Amino acid sequence: MEIHCRNLSYTYPGGTDPVFHGLTWSLTGPGFFSFFGFSGVGKSTLARLICKDIKPESGQLTMKGVSRVLYAHNAERLPGWGSVGDHLRGVTGRGREPLLKDLIETCRIGSCMEKGFNGLSMGQKNRVNITRYLVQNFDLLILDEVLANVDEPARNRILLSLKSWFPDKTFVYISHNALEVARFSRSVFVLPQGTDQGVDFVREISGLDQTRQRGAPPELLQQKVYSILKAAGSVLPES
Amino acid sequence: MNTVVRLVQFAAIYFVVLVLLLGVKWLWGLSDYLVPSLSDIMKIAVSEGPNDFLAALNTLMVAIMGHGLAVVLATLVGLVGRSTSIAGNITRTAAYNLQAYPIVAVAPIIFLFLGDGLSSRLLIASMICYFPLLLSFIGVFSQPVDEVEHFYRSTGRLNWFLELRIRTFENMDKLITVVVGSGTTAMVGTIVAEFLAATNGIGYVIRKALYQNDLATILLALFFIGFLSSIYLSLLEYAGARVRKAANQ
Numbered sequence: 267m268e269i270h271c272r273n274l275s276y277t278y279p280g281g282t283d284p285v286f287h288g289l290t291w292s293l294t295g296p297g298f299f300s301f302f303g304f305s306g307v308g309k310s311t312l313a314r315l316i317c318k319d320i321k322p323e324s325g326q327l328t329m330k331g332v333s334r335v336l337y338a339h340n341a342e343r344l345p346g347w348g349s350v351g352d353h354l355r356g357v358t359g360r361g362r363e364p365l366l367k368d369l370i371e372t373c374r375i376g377s378c379m380e381k382g383f384n385g386l387s388m389g390q391k392n393r394v395n396i397t398r399y400l401v402q403n404f405d406l407l408i409l410d411e412v413l414a415n416v417d418e419p420a421r422n423r424i425l426l427s428l429k430s431w432f433p434d435k436t437f438v439y440i441s442h443n444a445l446e447v448a449r450f451s452r453s454v455f456v457l458p459q460g461t462d463q464g465v466d467f468v469r470e471i472s473g474l475d476q477t478r479q480r481g482a483p484p485e486l487l488q489q490k491v492y493s494i495l496k497a498a499g500s501v502l503p504e505s
Numbered sequence: 506m507n508t509v510v511r512l513v514q515f516a517a518i519y520f521v522v523l524v525l526l527l528g529v530k531w532l533w534g535l536s537d538y539l540v541p542s543l544s545d546i547m548k549i550a551v552s553e554g555p556n557d558f559l560a561a562l563n564t565l566m567v568a569i570m571g572h573g574l575a576v577v578l579a580t581l582v583g584l585v586g587r588s589t590s591i592a593g594n595i596t597r598t599a600a601y602n603l604q605a606y607p608i609v610a611v612a613p614i615i616f617l618f619l620g621d622g623l624s625s626r627l628l629i630a631s632m633i634c635y636f637p638l639l640l641s642f643i644g645v646f647s648q649p650v651d652e653v654e655h656f657y658r659s660t661g662r663l664n665w666f667l668e669l670r671i672r673t674f675e676n677m678d679k680l681i682t683v684v685v686g687s688g689t690t691a692m693v694g695t696i697v698a699e700f701l702a703a704t705n706g707i708g709y710v711i712r713k714a715l716y717q718n719d720l721a722t723i724l725l726a727l728f729f730i731g732f733l734s735s736i737y738l739s740l741l742e743y744a745g746a747r748v749r750k751a752a753n754q
Binding site for chain 1: 653655656659662670671675752
């Protein structure tokens, strides 16, 4: 599975400054990857370009070995009618019921199944939303801050589970948590703070690609986090 | 309970206005010919009350039918108008332009073609409340609810029915408010139609009373109109609350 962007430019309709200007970047899957960068650098915009939700102004975006891209984001809601269980069962394809059952257990949403979506906490809503995406057929799943309201142990458990359950799929995880992306990603694609001309490159930093709760030594993790933050522009250059 | 509160509120306002009218009469020494005395109003209420009540009931029935017709029509045309097809674009453009035209001005033509019977009153009542309903319906049906629709769209599950269901559900309060609010417009439309040319209904009673300078009958008619409108609106609100409750279950 490959994604290639060449000289990609994009400006939001009505905007003056481009989000991207001549961006060239590529990704080769499968695996768990992340986009990291501060608010407004274009992580979600790049995700929306990849899933063809929006079209680039110029440049090329090509994909190989990808027939289905899904993009899940934090603001999504389930319809207000019916219970969460009804909705989840309704969108689970044939033969995926056991997977749904495992996901309900891993995401610990069993207690939500009889409730309406509006009656859930923010964290529960996030977990229900990611569950319904994971029971779909996909080649690439972009997860845009979908676990933003979930507590850290649950987040770690879910990320480790999806890495072990879907080894042949590609995930792009968008997060503001440098530690998390450093721990779990094969590669972290850091979008630096943009200028008036927009972002034109993406820095790739290898992650620890952790598959177990206890992994790399803390020093190595610290080093990765530092590299990611530095690439994003939050660490002042050494004098 | 809501109906009783609404009726009490209406009755209170009605009698305050009546007292003010009689106060003006007393203050300026107006004749009984211009403003009838309380006893004259009571006499008319006793002698004409039952007939006028039936006339107001007749008007209300036509208004309800016209209102229902307008809701059904607005839903159907709204479904066409929500689409991005040529038919949808034409429907939206026509709706936005036609709603600016005062429908009541077309009423004489309707009477010319359909006569002064039920069909004319029904058509005018429904036309008068139809356009505000249609614009709201088109607005609701064509406005995407991205936070809910995104998943179904990206997984290829979003058909027209699901899309409509999501948009209706998300805008339930707005739709209910518009439908309840247009109930009064339907009543207005029916009375206007009866003023113009009909031979039935409370509008016709008021028109006759106007020609005879019979303010007592007009005051009585206004009481029945307010009384029945209050009942209808509170029933609509009750139905709206039930729909809202059912939708949230």
